Amino acid sequence: MTIKLYCFGESGHSYKAALALELSGLDWEPVKVDFFAGETRSPEYRQNVNEMGEAPVLVDGDVTLTQSAIIQDYVSEKSGKFGGKDKAEAREILRWQFWDNHKLSSMAGLTRFLMNFFPPEKQPKEVIGFNLGRLKAAYGILDTHLEGRDWIVGDGMTNADLTCCGYLFYEEPFGFDRAEWPNIDRWLTNIQNTPGWKHPYDLMPGSPADRA
Numbered sequence: 001m002t003i004k005l006y007c008f009g010e011s012g013h014s015y016k017a018a019l020a021l022e023l024s025g026l027d028w029e030p031v032k033v034d035f036f037a038g039e040t041r042s043p044e045y046r047q048n049v050n051e052m053g054e055a056p057v058l059v060d061g062d063v064t065l066t067q068s069a070i071i072q073d074y075v076s077e078k079s080g081k082f083g084g085k086d087k088a089e090a091r092e093i094l095r096w097q098f099w100d101n102h103k104l105s106s107m108a109g110l111t112r113f114l115m116n117f118f119p120p121e122k123q124p125k126e127v128i129g130f131n132l133g134r135l136k137a138a139y140g141i142l143d144t145h146l147e148g149r150d151w152i153v154g155d156g157m158t159n160a161d162l163t164c165c166g167y168l169f170y171e172e173p174f175g176f177d178r179a180e181w182p183n184i185d186r187w188l189t190n191i192q193n194t195p196g197w198k199h200p201y202d203l204m205p206g207s208p209a210d211r212a
Helices: 012-024 043-048 068-079 087-116 125-145 159-164 182-192
Strands: 003-007 028-032 057-060 063-066
Touching: 003 012, 012 028, 012 068, 012 087, 012 159, 057 068, 063 068, 068 087, 068 159, 087 125, 087 159, 125 182
Parallel strands: 003 028
Antiparallel strands: 003 057, 057 063
């Protein structure tokens, strides 16, 4: 049975799940969520897809899962990939997933939205400035950790990599220039060179160009 992933191209959290599915080799297909038309805020979506009003959502037969880290864990369970080689690595992967969702992706997603998808006259400049400072600190932590490492945990790609890269392949400005962070740049190149890798706008339906 084909796994369905409710997602949209502009969503870095959706990308985390979609990239895990794509690189795992599991049979899956995207279901476009029209976020910018308000689909996730509709009563129908919250009743029938996700009560939290978010994407991504994975549906595999009778199994419905939300939150990208949970979806990544499920993909690892089904495919045997990206979950770490032992319990110690699995805990370290989880540590980075928690860190990413609190310190990196949540801040990157919000800042990118405010800077690129929010009306200019409504952009809260002081909030954006504060967020950019928080993001710079997060990039520094990740770049330092990647010194002398090809991957965040262990000697191969894991869910730690798939979660932390979620927003870093997007070109829209949100305070990230990979050229300023050489270890992150090298690590992102490792991910891009992985067979099957796709850019978020090539992997999932929906992009800013659709609304241009």
